[in-house]
Amino acid sequence: MLNQKQIRDCLDQMGKMFPEAACELKHSNPFELLIAVVLSAQSTDALVNKVTKNLFKKYKQPEDYLAVSLEELQNDLRSIGLYRNKSKNIRKLCEILIEKYNGQVPQEHSELVKLPGVGRKTANVVVSVAFGQPAIAVDTHVERVSKRLGICRWKDSVLEVEKTLMKKVPKDEWSITHHRMIFFGRYHCKAKNPNCDSCPLLDLCREGQKRMRKQEKATQ
DNA sequence: CTCCCGATAT
DNA sequence: ATATCAGGAG
Structure with missing residues (x-):
């Protein structure tokens, strides 16, 4: 499991990768x-x-x-x-x-x-x-990213993932964190072919390292 | 747990 | 062909 500082590092890196992370569903009200x-x-x-x-x-x-x-x-x-x-x-x-x-x-x-x-x-x-209220919506991307990185456990329910994130992340960062994790999951840490090769979080990510070892074996 | 379900990427 | 997608309800 990642500790508080490691989680902070992850979120900061995601922020650098996707500074524009926001809701992509078009709407006007x-x-x-x-x-x-x-x-x-x-x-x-x-x-x-x-x-x-x-x-x-x-x-x-x-x-x-x-x-x-x-x-x-x-x-x-x-x-x-x-x-x-x-x-x-x-x-x-x-x-x-x-x-x-x-x-x-x-x-x-x-x-x-x-x-x-x-x-x-x-x-x-x-x-x-x-309505600008702090919240962390745990969708498929937030769940997958949290579990791969080791922010929570693989067997955790989406509600448990949300509770963990709310505990580990300051309340005034809930909304932006939620969007950063979505973008990170959607465009980088994808379900099928995650870009572990070019991932700035690789040293923190047990799943990424596991995948890299597997890839290493396959190319021998 | 299963079902709902078409579009898209791989 | 198959997995996946900003899940929710029964």
Whole structure:
């Protein structure tokens, strides 16, 4: 396991590698962000942005999602994948926003997670990105990077990963750290072919060193 | 735990 | 062909 100073070194290096790390889901208000994050489950930002470019022209407020048939919304979301669940969730979610929240996106994490299709990770992204509250959303990248580096244990749940990060990282750095880890995971410490060769964190990374040894063996 | 699911990279 | 993608619900 990495100690406090080693974790600090990791985060600083990630900051140098990706100084511009920020939310890549295109949106112009909290409602659009909420929709985009719900759509992003098990999909990619690039694909979500492609779909929302047209989607947000057609659907500007919660009422607009209820004004069309379920089939029409499904058609508009088809290319994202998981589109049946997502269509149904978004319709119900819009209904609740209108009935309970005056058509606005609630700012409280505890309220957000009550919405269909919104779990802990999605709520964390919304409060952090839309409302500036400190949060660490643990997605597939944050989880993989934390486990490879040894910030947490392999068997830890996503909630345990989040708790560890919240304990090890100062609260005023939660949001930026979360984005740096995402960028590091998405563009460098990738799931398939991580760039261990050119990784400034290699001396700190047990998984990276294991991979390098394996590579060494294979090229003999 | 399984299911939902199309697009993309490898 | 197969793994992976800003997960959530049953």
